[in-house]
Amino acid sequence: MVAMRNEFEGRTALVTGASRGIGAAAAVALARAGCARMLIHYSASFEAAQETARRVRELGAEAELIGGDLSTEEGIRGFVDSLGGRAREVDILVNNAGSLLRRAKLAEMSYELYNQVMDLNAKSAWFITQAVAPHMAARGAGVIVHVSSIAARTGGGIGATVYAAAKAAVSAFARGMARELAPHGVRVNAVSPGTVDNDFHARFSTREMLDAVVRQTPQGRLSTNEDIADVIVFLCSDAARNVIGQTIEVNGGMFMI
Numbered sequence: 001m002v003a004m005r006n007e008f009e010g011r012t013a014l015v016t017g018a019s020r021g022i023g024a025a026a027a028v029a030l031a032r033a034g035c036a037r038m039l040i041h042y043s044a045s046f047e048a049a050q051e052t053a054r055r056v057r058e059l060g061a062e063a064e065l066i067g068g069d070l071s072t073e074e075g076i077r078g079f080v081d082s083l084g085g086r087a088r089e090v091d092i093l094v095n096n097a098g099s100l101l102r103r104a105k106l107a108e109m110s111y112e113l114y115n116q117v118m119d120l121n122a123k124s125a126w127f128i129t130q131a132v133a134p135h136m137a138a139r140g141a142g143v144i145v146h147v148s149s150i151a152a153r154t155g156g157g158i159g160a161t162v163y164a165a166a167k168a169a170v171s172a173f174a175r176g177m178a179r180e181l182a183p184h185g186v187r188v189n190a191v192s193p194g195t196v197d198n199d200f201h202a203r204f205s206t207r208e209m210l211d212a213v214v215r216q217t218p219q220g221r222l223s224t225n226e227d228i229a230d231v232i233v234f235l236c237s238d239a240a241r242n243v244i245g246q247t248i249e250v251n252g253g254m255f256m257i
């Protein structure tokens with residue numbers, strides 16, 4: 001009997017923001033699915049990134065750490081530079097790094113914070129894709145998954161409007177990049193988490209806010225990092241071969257479209 005080849009065998013994946021949360025879960029899930037090599041991006045959380053690498057290696061994949069603050073143009077350029085020749089080796093790109101950074105209502109938003117939120121959540125996804133996608137297109141194969149947010153559709157909670165706008169840009173990138181790259185064999189989609197029970201909301205939301213979300217959620221719970229990571233793996237898999245330019249909402253039914 002001929003052994004079935006694992007579709008992820010030999011694949012190199014780059015996951016940004018893979019030190020913690022959804023990104024760490026995605027790196028581990030992709031390694032478990034059979035990816036051979038994981039490029040683990042991190043910024044402030046070096047030790048957590050080392051832990052992701054340890055878990056990835058335990059699953060039999062190679063792991064390399066690449067640092068970089070993506071909240072400034074200089075930092076994005078520096079990260080792209082430090083990718084170097086590895087940019088041409090990426091088969092799967094997960095643009096996950098992102099953050100609200102700080103809640104700020106209309107009058108409280110500074111020019112500096114506006115730029116940081118936009119650079120981290122939107123500009124970084126654009127320019128990292130710019131560095132990687134031409135090599136995928138030249139090979140006629142590749143998969144890109146952006147991480148958007150339910151905020152892209154709702155406009156975000158109080159003080160999260162600019163973050164929501166950045167995520168709306170990410171969802172638009174998924175459609176526009178998909179249209180440009182699909183003829184070259186590269187699939188682009190986005191996953192849009194609702195409210196994930198992780199550091200993100202531990203930092204930016206109160207327990208009362210999270211309990212209110214649970215009450216509004218048909219499934220009766222918050223999402224987990226793994227709930228989102230599994231959909232990322234699906235979007236990277238051949239099972240999603242005809243899924244192009246979509247933003248998949250993953251939120252336990254809290255928000256339906």
Ligand SMILES: NC(=O)c1ccc[n+]([C@@H]2O[C@H](COP(=O)([O-])OP(=O)(O)OC[C@H]3O[C@@H](n4cnc5c(N)ncnc54)[C@H](OP(=O)(O)O)[C@@H]3O)[C@@H](O)[C@H]2O)c1
Pocket residue numbers: 016017018019020021022023041042043044045046068069070071096097098099100120147148149150192193194195196197198199200201
């Ligand atoms: N949690 C939610 O409910 C939720 C909902 C919708 C969308 N999302 C999106 O999902 C993605 C992952 O978030 P998460 O929930 O996993 O949050 P998280 O646990 O706070 O993790 C955020 C990740 O992004 C990285 N990051 C943060 N600031 C960065 C910076 N300045 N430069 C480079 N990397 C930076 C972090 O790296 P370091 O720790 O190494 O700095 C970390 O790996 C984000 O794009 C977020 O907007 C989350």
